[in-house]
Amino acid sequence: MLQVPFIRQNKELVLERLAHKQFRELGLVEEVLALDDRRKQLTLAYDETQAKIKIASEEIGKLMKQGLKDEAEQRKATVAALKEQQGPINDQLNETEKQLHDTLIRLPNLPAAIVPAGKTPEENVEVKSGGDKPALSADAVPHWDLAKKYDLIDFELGNKITGSGFPVYKNRGARLQRALIQYFLDYNISKGYTEYQPPYLVNADTAYGTGQLPDKEGQMYFVGEDKLYLIPTAEVPVTNIYRDEILKDSELPVKMTAYTPCFRREAGSYGKDVRGLNRVHQFDKVEVVQLVHPDKSYAALDEMVAHVEGLVQSLGLPYRILRLCGGDMGFTSALTYDFEVYSAAQQKWLEVSSVSNFEAYQANRMKIRFKDSGGKPQLVHTLNGSSLALPRILACILENNQAADGIHIPQVLQPYFGAAVIAN
RNA sequence: GGUGAGGUGCCUGAGUGGCCGAAAGGAACGGUUUGCUAAACCGUCGUACGGGUAACACUGUACCGAGGGUUCGAAUCCCUCCCUCACCGCCA
Numbered sequence: 459m460l461q462v463p464f465i466r467q468n469k470e471l472v473l474e475r476l477a478h479k480q481f482r483e484l485g486l487v488e489e490v491l492a493l494d495d496r497r498k499q500l501t502l503a504y505d506e507t508q509a510k511i512k513i514a515s516e517e518i519g520k521l522m523k524q525g526l527k528d529e530a531e532q533r534k535a536t537v538a539a540l541k542e543q544q545g546p547i548n549d550q551l552n553e554t555e556k557q558l559h560d561t562l563i564r565l566p567n568l569p570a571a572i573v574p575a576g577k578t579p580e581e582n583v584e585v586k587s588g589g590d591k592p593a594l595s596a597d598a599v600p601h602w603d604l605a606k607k608y609d610l611i612d613f614e615l616g617n618k619i620t621g622s623g624f625p626v627y628k629n630r631g632a633r634l635q636r637a638l639i640q641y642f643l644d645y646n647i648s649k650g651y652t653e654y655q656p657p658y659l660v661n662a663d664t665a666y667g668t669g670q671l672p673d674k675e676g677q678m679y680f681v682g683e684d685k686l687y688l689i690p691t692a693e694v695p696v697t698n699i700y701r702d703e704i705l706k707d708s709e710l711p712v713k714m715t716a717y718t719p720c721f722r723r724e725a726g727s728y729g730k731d732v733r734g735l736n737r738v739h740q741f742d743k744v745e746v747v748q749l750v751h752p753d754k755s756y757a758a759l760d761e762m763v764a765h766v767e768g769l770v771q772s773l774g775l776p777y778r779i780l781r782l783c784g785g786d787m788g789f790t791s792a793l794t795y796d797f798e799v800y801s802a803a804q805q806k807w808l809e810v811s812s813v814s815n816f817e818a819y820q821a822n823r824m825k826i827r828f829k830d831s832g833g834k835p836q837l838v839h840t841l842n843g844s845s846l847a848l849p850r851i852l853a854c855i856l857e858n859n860q861a862a863d864g865i866h867i868p869q870v871l872q873p874y875f876g877a878a879v880i881a882n
Numbered sequence: 883g884g885u886g887a888g889g890u891g892c893c894u895g896a897g898u899g900g901c902c903g904a905a906a907g908g909a910a911c912g913g914u915u916u917g918c919u920a921a922a923c924c925g926u927c928g929u930a931c932g933g934g935u936a937a938c939a940c941u942g943u944a945c946c947g948a949g950g951g952u953u954c955g956a957a958u959c960c961c962u963c964c965c966u967c968a969c970c971g972c973c974a
Contacts, residue, residue: 501932505943512943515955519900522954534954541954555931704892704929706910825930833911835929 459562459822461837462494475568480577480785486561493558500551507544511537563672567819569784570756570793576783582796583783588767589776592802592858600803601853602734604860605631608880613734623724623732623739625849630880634855634867635742637874638848639717642744645769646845651715651746656695658718659686664698667824669790679721688721692745693842700749701824704835710828711758712749715845717742735849736808742848748841749826752818755839756793759815762843763795766811769845773868775854776800778807792817799850803857808850813843 465472465487473484514537521530574583605611610631616624627635647653665671665687670678679688689695696716705712720743735741746765750758763779770777782794797811818837821827827835859866864881872878 498932501943505932508944509942512955515953516900518954522900530954537954833927 459819460565460568461818461822462490462558462562465490466494472568476565478573478575478784479566479569479787481566483564486564489561490558490565493554493561497551497554497558500547500554504544504547504551507540507547511540511544514540563823566789567792567816569787569791570815570817572781573787573793574781574783577785578783579786581783582780582786585779585781585795586767587776587778588771589774589800591776591800594802594858594860595862598803598857598860600734601801601856604856604865605734608865608882610634610856610880611735621739623737625735625738630875630877634852634871634875634880635848637871637876638846638851639742639744640874641871642769642845643715643717645772646715646744646746646765649765651713654696654699654714654716656689656692656699656716656718658689658695658721659684660689660695660698661686664694664701667698667701668694668820669823670694673789677723679723689718690722691720691743691844692716692718693747696745696747697749697820697826697840697842698824700826700838703826705749705826705828705838707751707828707830710749710751710838711754712747714747715744716747717744719743720847735853736804738849743844744846744848746843746845749821749838750841751828752836752839755815755817755841758839758841759793759795759813762813762841766797766813766843766845770797770799770810772870773851773855775851775858776802777810788812788814790814790816790819792819797844797846799854801850801854801857803860804853808854810850810854811844811846814841816840816842 460472469487469491472487476484476487514533518530518533518537521527521533574581576582599607602611602613605613608631609629610627612626612628615626616622619626643653659681662671662685665678670687670690674690678690680686681688695718696714699714700712719740721740724737724739732738746762748758748762767777767779777797777799780796780798782791782796787794791814794812794814796809797813798807799810800806801808817839820840821837826838826840828838830836855868856865859868864879867875867878867880
């Protein structure tokens with residue numbers, strides 16, 4: 459969430475930036491400031507009364523020891539009167555603090571200066587592209603047909619076992635998944651990321667920390683019996699590793715990577731966009747997360763974009779990198795780059811990675827801090843990116859590399875996959 | 883799931899109603915000394931929100947797992963919840 463002192467000092471900027479993100483409820487900014495003013499007043503009143511109570515209480519103790527009972531009783535009456543005063547103040551203070559918090563978390567993060575104007579995905583700006591779109595023969599088919607032809611994925615079986623959107627990978631399909639995961643992790647580790655295997659279920663505090671709660675509650679699967687959420691991305695448990703921690707500045711940057719399955723309810727999407735692997739409820743992803751010094755977060759973002767680009771390039775897939783416009787960005791992000799790969803048989807671009815700088819927005823929720831050179835705690839900046847999400851990568855590999863003699867496996871995957879071609 | 887014991891600062895650990903934001907030791911950091919390593923000595927060594935300041939200083943309040951309660955006063959007593967450890971049961 460945004461920091462109140464910053465809002466106070468930069469109100470005009472905040473309003474302008476929120477508008478850039480197509481945020482409608484600009485009145486909330488004034489509300490936050492008003493609530494904060496009230497909070498300060500009430501805090502002052504409460505503290506002053508409380509200080510008097512403390513002093514009187516200490517005196518009571520001393521008077522009792524001296525046997526001055528009447529004096530003590532007098533003081534007790536004073537305290538009682540003070541408490542009567544204090545009760546309503548305390549209630550109002552608690553209520554105000556709650557309102558302030560609830561209002562504050564409704565404000566999204568401010569988009570960075572270079573975020574393009576725009577409302578829809580069409581207005582995202584392509585900043586780079588690479589790789590060549592393959593020239594497929596006329597009888598080229600989409601991945602769901604290839605999956606059947608080579609017995610790689612069984613979508614119907616997933617329907618039977620669980621429901622729509624839970625594919626079953628099989629034989630060489632399963633092995634290819636495993637190869638991709640292993641390759642992605644090795645690539646990340648080679649670039650200095652530390653591997654984690656986090657839990658796949660998280661509690662409410664954790665889901666709140668990265669911004670899944672309270673807004674996106676409906677997008678997560680929830681295990682009511684134990685009040686746990688299935689993670690929609692490894693970002694959630696991994697970033698929360700450092701929740702409520704104060705790091706030394708020498709410990710920054712923290713670079714973490716994790717493979718996890720990801721679970722998304724994705725309610726409301728049907729039709730051909732969700733065919734095959736394009737959109738599923740459970741998928742695999744390898745994630746990278748960084749906690750960095752605030753001065754270095756944009757350099758870190760560039761580094762992560764280059765990192766993911768290297769990975770996509772190594773798979774030989776045609777790709778483009780988009781800088782998301784204000785209206786298409788996530789609630790918590792300050793700047794996001796999406797990676798899309800071109801699915802030749804479907805003739806469309808598929809998002810396979812999203813790399814974002816959240817600046818201090820998540821860190822403020824999670825209270826992830828470091829001690830700066832002056833010894834004062836300061837919020838870190840958090841970043842994360844997919845490197846990479848599997849299903850659409852798999853779809854593109856299958857589709858783009860199909861040939862008369864079978865599907866050609868990218869060279870970098872062959873040691874992991876154990877073969878160069880998937881043929882019947 | 884059952885029984886028992888616990889949750890105190892970066893760590894260990896004392897503290898069972900007021901003098902406790904909290905002893906002591908260790909770690910860490912800064913400094914002095916030393917030819918190096920090591921050691922010794924001195925100092926610093928929580929966080930949040932207020933007030934105050936140009937900024938410091940200074941100062942108020944809260945926080946001893948979380949939330950309630952008792953009391954003039956709670957780390958300390960009571961209740962609920964969460965978690966940890968040990969043993970038993972079950973189990974990959």
